[in-house]
Amino acid sequence: MFANRRLTIRPIIAAAALGTTAIAGIAGGAIAADQGRDGIIERFTAPGPAAVASTGIHASLSDMVEAVGPSVVQIQVKPQMMSQQQGMPMQFGSDDGDLSDRLGQLFGFAMPDGGERPSRPDPRQGPQRGALGSGFIVDASGLVITNNHVVEGADRVTVQMSDGRELPGRVLGRDPKIDVAVVRIEGKGIFIPIKWGDSDHIRVGDSVFAVGSPFGLGNTVTSGIVSARGREIGAGPYDDFLQVDAAINSGNSGGPLFDGSGRVVGVNTAIFSPSGGNVGIGFAIPAKMARQVALQIAQTGHVSRGRIGVALQDVTPEIAGAMGLNVARGALIAEVEDEGAAARSGMQRGDVVRRFGSRPIDNGRDLARAVAEARIGSSVATQVIRDGRPVSLDLRIAGEASARS
Known part of the structure; x- marks a missing residue:
């Protein structure tokens, strides 16, 4: 019955004409490590159990949302931060060069049906479009996890905190194969890390909620359930996504997916949609996978x-x-x-x-x-x-x- 409908799986990233339009965030994953890139020692606490609230589906999430809010950030990639490689197709692996065509719009440059992006900005065309996404803090030293497709082609980013402060950030490294990147916040301040959940044992039907900046609307919270586990969407050889029905849209990329106890169980990264908007089918990288990769990046700069x-x-x-x-x-x-x-x-x-x-x-x-x-x-x-x-x-x-x- 769907033979004539063209469905696409898109990375969820928002774009804006910087300087004239408010910038949106993209949610991201998280890792924990000691301060100093060269001296990082793994000290992740054991993840807490994935939990389902005993008070039922209509229980308020307000206390948990208030607790995790300061750990969620917006990632802004302005045109001057982008290298000449910004216009190259997104790749999750050496054999996945056509992935950007199947994933649709990326960084606001691709046409809705997979057209090419320019290899570099043209100053004659006026204000250039930049990437907008989300991320989350995983260590008090200011380490942030986000998606690779949010920061692809950039070495520097701007990190906007939940209280509105904008701080400079440096991309420590990226892993295109599972779409994870790590950013270090270089400004001063108190950074509150998230707590990890147990993505291995979260079950279909468990309650989850996402925090991010869909369409530039910062600090937006949506909730739902885990719809499926182990989804393969053609992103690469390590596909193992959580599928969720919580509303996830452009701008949620890289943001955290929390379990019913307010612990991160996934990194929101893609949606399945014929139109580019939410239809109740979103995908998140399991927290265990993102955590392992992010730790390597924080320690060595690569995976x-x-x-x-x-x-x-x-x-x-x-x-x-x-x-x-x-x-x-x-x-x-x-x-x-x-x-x-x-x-x-x-x-x-x-x-x-x-x-x-x-x-x-x-x-x-x-x-x-x-x-x-x-x-x-x-x-x-x-x-x-x-x-x-x-x-x-x-x-x-x-x-x-x-x-x-």
Whole structure:
């Protein structure tokens, strides 16, 4: 019934003609670390449990909103902060260069149907458009998490606090593959960090609320429930989104998604919409994933992930039948990179990976995430099915790094 309707998944970022229009915020994720980039030591407290208020769906959120409000900020990227690379297409990974076409408007430069953005601003065209988004404070030293697509192409940003103060910020690093970036506030003041929730155990139906600046309306709060977990939307190999029905619109990008106890369980990053507005389908990066990535960025300025050098494919019932497998489960090795880590470890094209260390592998995404999280330089016991027989391998993990600021 939807054959004639064109639906798009869009990053949720607002844009304004800076100097003539009020600037909106984009909500962001959070991380905690000790002061000083070179001396950051992980000291994240254990996340609290995802909670559902026992008082029912109509219980007031006012106390929690008041408590978390000072931790949510607006991120403003003005035209003079943008590098010449600002006009390049957004990419979440080396194989996802067409993602910006499918995600629609980005930074206000793309046409609604995916037109190209100019490679650099033209001063003859009058005031240029800048990026507007949200973020949230994760450490008292002034570390802020937001989306990569909010700060892409910028080294400096302006961070607007909930009390209206505007402070300079520096982009410490970005991870395009899951769309997370970390900003350090360089002004002085008291910065109140958020508390982390447990995104691994939040359930479909649990209450959530989002804080951000949709369409430039700062400090806007919306509420709803978790609609689904583990959504894959074509953003990259590490897709594992929470789907929510809380109203999320342009300008909410990078903002926090809170559980019923006021703890962050996600970073709002995309919407599914035929028109660009909210239709009750939003997506958030799980807090656990954002937290791990943000910690690496805060410590080193980039993200290092495990890599083995293969192309993966899910094992469908048709593939399982053709290969004589009794169950359609596992990650099929479709290609093996010459001289890559997998090839040197004895992995072959046509192998079906069923277990990676202690983790069962049901599909290609399972293996991609497991390898990415593995320690670079380590060897992981891996179980594969080859020609119908089980084979054990010691799989050596190589590494790759995301872009620095």
